[in-house]
Amino acid sequence: MNWTVLITDYAWPSIEPEKKILEDAGAKVIIAPSTDEKTLIRLAEQSDAILTCFAHVNSKVIESAKKCVAIGRFGVGVDNIDVAKATETGIAVTYVPDYCIDEVSDHVFALLLSWNRKVIQLNDSVKNSGWGSMELNMRIMRLRGKTLGIIGFGRIGQSVATKAKAFGLKVLVCDPNDNQNLNNEIQNVSLNELLQNSDFITLHAPSTSSTHKMIGTNQFNLMKKDAFIINCARGALIDEKALYDALIQNQISGAGLDVMIENIPSSTNPLFKLENLIVTPHTAFFSQESTLELEQRGAMEVVKVINGHMPDNLVNPEVLNHKNPRHQLTKS
Secondary structure, X not given: OOEEEEEOOOOOOOOHHHHHHHHHOXXXXXXXXXXXXXXXXXXXXXXXXXXXXXXXXXXXXXXXOOOOOEEEEOOOXXXXXXXXXXXXXXXXXXXXXXXXXXXXHHHHHHHHHHHHOOHHHHHHHHHHHOOXXXXXXXXXXXXXXXXEEEEOOOHHHHHHHHHHHHOOOEEEEEOOOOOOOOOOOEEEOOHHHHHHHOOXXXXXXXXXXXXXXXXXXXXHHHOOOOOEEEEOOOHHHEOHHHHHHHHHOOOOOEEEEOOOOOOOOOOOOHHHHOOOEEEOOOOOOOXXXXXXXXXXXXXXXXXXXXXXXXXXXEOOHHHHHOOOOXXXXXXX
């Protein structure tokens, strides 16, 4: 079988694992030299499948992909893919929703502990000014008995809750779903109640029209003065202007961000000048193990669709009812 797959972009050193899977399945692999719309439109025209990481596979790219059977996401969310357009066109969309649960939940606690134990400031003070040069007058909480608020209680949120219990933290959850993973030790409360009562807040909601900038001025006003908010989910969940104001006005104590509204924010972003912000460049997902899993499973999903086999994680099952589908999938 001869077919072509376009890889729009990737965030790891090598694509050899996914390339081997795709080529063993008979694919010719094309790597986009750029993720601009014009380039992707041109390359999509000859592609039977598209694999994407952060690049925007929008309606124009999908319209140009006349041969395309499958669009696969290297990742958890699919907000960079026009899923509605793909479904309308009869294209199956896949993703890998469960590859980095441990890594992201570990990263949440890396940010939380680095902030609460003042690891960065103490490290800098020793290296720059000598041992014991920083006065111990900063706020450091005893974690046991404090409250962690988790907004969104999917796979990663549940993993965070499990790890929180090991530290003796109380857990509040705000999740619109009637989640079966809640127990007597974890309360599902309103967003306002969570914000008012949490010492630490971590976001794990998807990026949708209803969650866009869900944390803004009104929400920061509800938080405790010494609250610390963490976002390892999607940058669009937080209004960055409101966050900046809350941080400089000491409405909250600090923030830890692994994601921002812009995929590659400008180095002049005013948030980067604030000492009460810890920021990492969208690396919460990363470990050698998680990346290899993502590459291999992401590639296998589109191979399955091409071969007419149901993928493990089909984003748009309604495409199975399409009158003129591009795929050969059938309902089980």
